[in-house]
Amino acid sequence: MCVDCGCGQPTSVLNPQQTTSIPLFRNLHQQNQDLAAHNREHFRSSRTLVLNLMSSPGAGKTALLEATLPVLQESCRCAVLEGDLETELDAQRIRALGIPVVQITTGSACHLDAQLIHRALDEIELAKTDILFIENVGNLVCPASFDLGQHLNVVLLSVTEGDDKPAKYPVMFRTADLLVISKLDLLPHVGDFRIERAEDFFRDLASQAPILSLSARNGIGLDEWLAWLNAERARFLADTHIPAENGGRR
DSSP: OOOSSTTTOOOOOOOOOOOOOOOOOHHHHHHHHHHHHHHHHHHHHOOEEEEEEEEETTSSSSHHHHHHHHTTTTTTTEEEEESSSSOSHHHHHTTTOOOOEEEEEOOOOSSSSSSHHHGOOOOOOGGSEEEEEEEOOOSSSGGOOOOOOEEEEEEEEETTOOOOHHOOOOHHHTTTTTTEOGGGGGGGGTTOOOOHHHHHHHHHTTOOOOOOEEOOOOTTTHHHHHHHHHHHHHHHHTTOOOOOGGOOOO
């Protein structure tokens, strides 16, 4: 695991006579939380709803954005922050849609953090952005532990991964404000994935978050996904006392 998030740090039992100090990871984590709160204030003041998309690699985050943005852009202004270890391949796919996008390359870090988001915001016009999507690095572990300042977490689980992932990676799935079961078009070709079993594992985490099943390729379930986005946008505007007129445009 990466050294940035501290998940590779060894644990030890200290002798009572030894001097103890606050672990470096705890300090770094608090710094991240403080900066995330700072980011969230930027988003609040600009009336920008921010969603953090998380999943394992290849679950279909970019494909979902490609299917979502052309439709959503008709009623509200969108932008994307793309997180990957290397390359601008995903950013190029979003840029081809005419959507403002910033690629964040982390090098060896297996997650985005609040500082990386804060730096990237210099390249996004938040005042002209109604919904900002953050596509996190593909990973079912570390991203769940780092607040970016987002308002909502969307976790994708593709039918090609296995329906037991919520049980195996509970920290990630507990953070979900919405669980999206993706690549539904491949379900007939995946013999051992049962949607009901994945849902049961998710509910075993005591999560009441909604669950949507969809396919970005053939459009099944996209209407429900778009309806959820519009409802959350309206809720966000109501919470910040901004009327949701003209589909959220100001």
